[in-house]
Amino acid sequence: MSKQLSAFTTFANPAPQETPKMKLDAVLGALATRYRMLPVLLALVLIWAYFAWANPLFLSPRNLSNLSLQIVTTGIVALGLMFVLVIGEIDLSVAATGAVSAAITAGMAVNQGFDTVTAVAVGLLIGAAIGCVQGLVITYFRAPAFIVTLGTSLILQGILLDLLPASSNLISLVGQPLGKVATIYLPGLVSVALLAVVIALGLVFSLQSYAAKKRNALPASFLWSVVAPAVSLAIVGTVVIAVFSSYRGVPLLVAFLLGLLGFFAYVTTQTRFGVYLYAIGANAEAARRAGISVKFLRVTAFTLTGIFAALGGMIAAGRVLGVSPDSADTTLLLEAIAAAVIGGVSLFGGRGSVWAALTGALVIGSVSNGMLLINASTQTRLEVQGAILTLAVILDAYLSRKANRGR
Amino acid sequence: MNKNEPPILEVRNVSIRFGGVAALTRVSLSIWPGEVVALVGDNGAGKSTLVKTISGIQSPDEGEILVSGAALSLKSPHDANAAGIQTVYQDLAICDNLDTVQNLFLGREYYHPWYKGRRLDRAGMEARAKEVLANLDVKIRDINVPANSLSGGQRQSVAICRSILTDPRVVLLDEPTAALGVAQRKQVLNLIERLRAQGRAVIVISHDLGDVQQVADRVVVLRLGNKVAEVSRGSYTREELVGAITGMISNEEMAALSRREGVSHV
Ligand SMILES: Nc1ncnc2c1ncn2[C@@H]1O[C@H](COP(=O)(O)OP(=O)(O)OP(=O)(O)O)[C@@H](O)[C@H]1O
Ligand SMILES: [Mg+2]
Numbered sequence: 001m002s003k004q005l006s007a008f009t010t011f012a013n014p015a016p017q018e019t020p021k022m023k024l025d026a027v028l029g030a031l032a033t034r035y036r037m038l039p040v041l042l043a044l045v046l047i048w049a050y051f052a053w054a055n056p057l058f059l060s061p062r063n064l065s066n067l068s069l070q071i072v073t074t075g076i077v078a079l080g081l082m083f084v085l086v087i088g089e090i091d092l093s094v095a096a097t098g099a100v101s102a103a104i105t106a107g108m109a110v111n112q113g114f115d116t117v118t119a120v121a122v123g124l125l126i127g128a129a130i131g132c133v134q135g136l137v138i139t140y141f142r143a144p145a146f147i148v149t150l151g152t153s154l155i156l157q158g159i160l161l162d163l164l165p166a167s168s169n170l171i172s173l174v175g176q177p178l179g180k181v182a183t184i185y186l187p188g189l190v191s192v193a194l195l196a197v198v199i200a201l202g203l204v205f206s207l208q209s210y211a212a213k214k215r216n217a218l219p220a221s222f223l224w225s226v227v228a229p230a231v232s233l234a235i236v237g238t239v240v241i242a243v244f245s246s247y248r249g250v251p252l253l254v255a256f257l258l259g260l261l262g263f264f265a266y267v268t269t270q271t272r273f274g275v276y277l278y279a280i281g282a283n284a285e286a287a288r289r290a291g292i293s294v295k296f297l298r299v300t301a302f303t304l305t306g307i308f309a310a311l312g313g314m315i316a317a318g319r320v321l322g323v324s325p326d327s328a329d330t331t332l333l334l335e336a337i338a339a340a341v342i343g344g345v346s347l348f349g350g351r352g353s354v355w356a357a358l359t360g361a362l363v364i365g366s367v368s369n370g371m372l373l374i375n376a377s378t379q380t381r382l383e384v385q386g387a388i389l390t391l392a393v394i395l396d397a398y399l400s401r402k403a404n405r406g407r
Numbered sequence: 408m409n410k411n412e413p414p415i416l417e418v419r420n421v422s423i424r425f426g427g428v429a430a431l432t433r434v435s436l437s438i439w440p441g442e443v444v445a446l447v448g449d450n451g452a453g454k455s456t457l458v459k460t461i462s463g464i465q466s467p468d469e470g471e472i473l474v475s476g477a478a479l480s481l482k483s484p485h486d487a488n489a490a491g492i493q494t495v496y497q498d499l500a501i502c503d504n505l506d507t508v509q510n511l512f513l514g515r516e517y518y519h520p521w522y523k524g525r526r527l528d529r530a531g532m533e534a535r536a537k538e539v540l541a542n543l544d545v546k547i548r549d550i551n552v553p554a555n556s557l558s559g560g561q562r563q564s565v566a567i568c569r570s571i572l573t574d575p576r577v578v579l580l581d582e583p584t585a586a587l588g589v590a591q592r593k594q595v596l597n598l599i600e601r602l603r604a605q606g607r608a609v610i611v612i613s614h615d616l617g618d619v620q621q622v623a624d625r626v627v628v629l630r631l632g633n634k635v636a637e638v639s640r641g642s643y644t645r646e647e648l649v650g651a652i653t654g655m656i657s658n659e660e661m662a663a664l665s666r667r668e669g670v671s672h673v
Pocket of ligand 2: 581
């Protein structure tokens with residue numbers, strides 16, 4: 001019945017009129033996907049403008065340098081979370097995973113005399129193993145990730161207490177190489193050289209794309225696809241390096257975070273692995289029918305999240321010069337999830353870019369940093385951060401609905 | 408079509424149960440290259456289940472599937488694809504967040520070798536996508552925007568283009584014309600005829616008996632998981648088909664219908 005009707009209605013309405021509402025829907029759909037960064041960047045500009053107005057010290061190179069170091073841990077953990085969020089899952093154990101991995105690394109380096117590289121490698125492996133086991137449980141027992149990772153988090157908090165010495169409940173990293181990474185700044189020349197390498201790599205890739213497009217007789221603009229990205233990268237990079245250099249230079253950890261983001265931006269947008277993650281997040285059944293090994297990728301995503309959690313845990317331990325029961329507290333978890341969501345990673349799966357970890361962490365970090373600078377009370381700080389996260393989730397839900405109207 | 412050769416695809420005595428529901432009971436079916444077989448039946452007759460069995464999504468409880476005369480165990484869609492079987496599913500297998508090119512090539516992307524970073528060959532895929540879409544006269548304004556902006560007809564077209572990208576020998580279409588406008592429906596029927604002309608075997612599920620009569624060389628009727636009739640082009644009337652589907656004609660009449668040959672009736 002409805003099938004005959006559909007044929008009939010097609011005759012009745014030969015060309016659907018584009019109403020203003022449809023145009024608005026199209027704009028919102030685009031905002032949910034291709035231009036998802038816009039609202040975050042806008043929020044960031046507003047936040048920076050406000051704090052710069054409230055306290056000019058906010059934009060001082062020294063404060064920006066501190067701010068950027070403060071967001072490294074959140075950014076790395078948020079980057080890890082992005083992998084599970086994109087496939088429509090969640091991992092609530094990242095803070096505990098990070099703390100346990102850091103405790104093991106610190107214990108090996110401090111108490112057992114292993115060299116730092118070995119200790120860090122083992123810590124990363126522990127993080128990978130924790131993530132992998134959780135991924136296996138979630139995939140093969142079809143247990144909800146929410147509960148599995150929450151349970152794991154509790155177990156890991158218990159294990160953390162076991163790992164820490166009973167007497168002091170603390171492994172100190174004072175004087176250890178791990179305790180010093182946060183204080184290393186790159187000399188200006190090294191920063192410039194790194195920027196040049198990054199721009200060169202970008203040029204290789206954009207030229208490759210450009211040549212391939214020409215070869216396949218597709219439209220391609222040399223100016224927009226090759227020159228413009230390289231020039232804007234050069235300008236932004238130079239400004240960033242200049243600002244950092246007027247304090248102590250680019251912090252090593254910040255350069256490391258940017259390098260990680262760049263690498264995984266490539267992995268998620270330029271490789272099959274990345275496309276498959278997004279496909280699973282949008283329509284796991286379609287992905288499975290396309291011959292994609294959904295189970296393997298699910299476990300891989302959780303494993304990656306575990307590795308980044310471990311990395312974040314170690315860096316956090318290095319910055320506060322030790323591992324204690326507080327290392328597993330939920331602030332890092334909440335801030336990392338908030339960063340990913342504020343940055344535009346959808347909690348409904350399938351949407352969000354690697355750069356969300358940076359922009360989201362910047363929003364969160366700028367608010368806490370700026371609030372301290374203007375002497376706001378802890379209450380106000382919590383209220384504002386909570387409000388921003390809630391707004392971000394509302395926007396996510398709203399845009400996701402708009403993006404899925406085709407179903 | 409040479410019926411002395413083994414069929415390109417043969418389903419032999421396949422049964423599937425879901426708990427208490429017998430979705431398929433000892434169903435057999437053969438198809439030769441260059442042939443279009445329509446699968447008809449009421450809602451819940453088992454058509455989709457049969458298609459899922461052939462495409463490796465659902466393992467049969469009993470029975471076997473032969474490709475070019477050799478029994479194969481199709482444990483995954485990948486096995487089916489490797490055997491030259493491609494499927495367009497009833498519930499559209501399109502990812503809303505991926506663009507047309509990514510959807511077309513999902514699971515079989517072109518990519519550069521490792522020394523070029525295993526990078527996706529986006530331009531290569533885009534060019535081939537344009538070619539395939541143009542071949543089948545599918546019009547999509549921008550193949551670089553997410554599929555959530557496509558119409559239902561465009562999404563179905565993308566799904567069909569997707570299935571023939573790898574040059575399969577057997578194409579399964581589960582209700583390809585449902586929810587399509589007149590022009591796009593005609594396009595899909597033309598496309599099915601083109602697939603047949605290329606020597607592929609096509610199995611198509613449809614509720615539209617007009618479409619079936621127009622495009623199918625043979626019609627297989629399922630009812631409550633049983634194959635109740637199989638008729639050739641021109642040897643049946645629409646009323647007889649409706650009778651077979653709904654069970655309004657007796658088993659004897661049905662058997663006689665299946666034995667009937669040739670073009671006597673129209
Ligand atoms: N995964 C499943 N679990 C349980 N029962 C199922 C499952 N898939 C199908 N069935 C049942 O098997 C029977 C056949 O279903 P099938 O989807 O093959 O019918 P169909 O002929 O494709 O119907 P339609 O015309 O509505 O698409 C139905 O009774 C259905 O409820
Ligand atoms: Mg069906």
